Amino acid sequence: MEKILNVAVVGLGRAGWQIHIPRIMAHKGFKLSGVVDPLDERRKEARLHLGVAAFESLEKLFEQQNPDVVVIVSPTHFHKEQSLLAFRHGADVLCDKPMAVTLDEAREMVEAMHARSRKMMIFQPHRAHVETVALRALLREDLLGPVFMIKRRWSRYRVRVDWQAFARYGGGELNNSGAHFVDQLLYLSASPVKKIHCLRRRVLSRGDAEDFAKIIMETENGMILDVEVNFATAIAPPAMQVFGERGTMVLDEEHGLWRARYYDKGGADAIRLQEGLAAENRSYMDDQQLPWKEKNYPLSAFSSIDFYDKCYEHFALNQPAFIPPGESLEVMRILDVCKKRFGLE
Ligand SMILES: NC(=O)c1ccc[n+]([C@@H]2O[C@H](COP(=O)([O-])OP(=O)(O)OC[C@H]3O[C@@H](n4cnc5c(N)ncnc54)[C@H](O)[C@@H]3O)[C@@H](O)[C@H]2O)c1
Incomplete structure (x- = not known):
């Protein structure tokens, strides 16, 4: 592959460690350049087993690195702020589902993506x-x-x-x-x-x-x-x-x-x-x-379908998104209606 994208993974939990990192490591178009997790032992584990730089926050990672793509796999209430931060630093975003906690947050993410002329896909592997x-x-x-x-x-x-x-x-x-x-x-x-x-x-x-x-x-x-x-x-x-x-x-x-x-x-x-x-x-x-x-x-x-192939086609080759952000906003709209109109009993 001519173009290799540097990727940072944010969140070394089950999804970050077991779903995303193995796929990134196996894909010729991506290089894992850094990881983020507030837990010291998880950062040590990443340095030891993956040989990558590990940071306690995404802010700290951006002080030293400029990844092409940030993969956000932190707990859901961090998705919006971390996506916005990535866009401000000129990175594209692959954000795990659910896109955000609320529809308003999800809309903010799409607005920020457009405002910074960046790209974003939500990881909906099904x-x-x-x-x-x-x-x-x-x-x-x-x-x-x-x-x-x-x-x-x-x-x-x-x-x-x-x-x-x-x-x-x-x-x-x-x-x-x-x-x-x-x-x-x-x-x-x-x-x-x-x-x-x-x-x-x-x-x-x-x-x-x-x-x-x-x-x-x-x-x-x-x-x-x-x-x-x-x-x-x-x-x-x-x-x-x-x-x-x-x-x-x-x-x-x-x-x-x-x-x-x-x-x-x-x-x-x-x-x-x-x-x-x-x-x-x-x-x-x-x-x-x-x-x-x-x-x-x-x-x-x-x-x-190899989801990371689709990511490569979109982020590296500028092909249309496998999951356009508008479709992920529609998922968030439906979840929002469910939460607002139908109470938890
Ligand atoms: N697509 C899928 O199939 C799939 C599967 C599981 C989880 N997920 C999603 O992935 C996200 C993470 O879920 P999980 O199951 O891996 O959670 P988890 O509880 O296993 O791990 C969360 C990790 O994030 C770290 N973390 C906490 N605060 C952080 C911060 N501010 N910045 C960076 N990292 C932080 C924790 O230390 C932990 O290592 C959730 O949004 C979840 O919905 C998606």
Whole structure:
């Protein structure tokens, strides 16, 4: 690669250390130039294992370095200020989700990005996952006829005790996990949202933020997008289901495939409306003969998208953003409506 971008990672927690740094180190277009964490032992660990300069704050890093890209993986309530700081120092930003604590903060980030003529992408990796790539391809084949609903479930049994359990740090599962799946379903539906409904509960969490959230969005192209994040699930339902007029698809995570049951166009044409007020044969149509087909689509036939390739294309090669900031603002708008109109019970 001709151009190698220097990258600084801010936050050496689970996501910074386990998700971002390995990807940066493995990518030929990026060089990890520095890291930031207020914890001394994490900075020592980074110096020892990665051989990079480590700083206690992003301000201190900028005193000595001018990275091309700053990857922000600190607790969510720092995302806005650290992004603004990066833009002021002429760096572009890859910020982990959720973009910020509030919609107003997110808007400020986009305004600052434009004002400083910088670039920013929000790390929403579910768009790049193979099940999303496969589903987009299968939806283009129109197997199921018009799709009227997509359900996405994130089901765990986890008593949250860290900062993500508290609303003041931008925690809560609406922000934390909801941001992933609202983004994923908006991407799949490719249609503006016209109505939003939400339910939030704190079930097991030791903090004050929700660990159950149900978000239902109605899109202008007639879809219902149903996201459920439930950290009090001991037996998990399917992670994803797609409902069309001529069939259903279910994501089978155990076997790594999309399972489809559907019939071809015209398959229900012989079904006639009945006259009168007595159901024929006292039947409720359970015996309707439809030409059902069943087919499995292994995920191994598709490839996931390398998110850092997309970052390189955007930050180094000036190609359009894989996730334009406007789309991330829309995720924040939806989460904001959920929080403001639908209280935590
Ligand atoms: N995209 C994903 O799949 C994904 C997964 C997990 C977390 N995240 C996001 O990444 C961010 C971090 O989450 P995490 O799970 O890694 O948290 P974590 O609790 O594991 O780690 C947070 C780290 O940030 C450090 N830190 C605290 N204050 C800081 C500051 N002012 N500047 C820099 N670093 C600071 C902490 O010392 C710690 O090392 C959150 O916004 C979270 O929503 C994204």
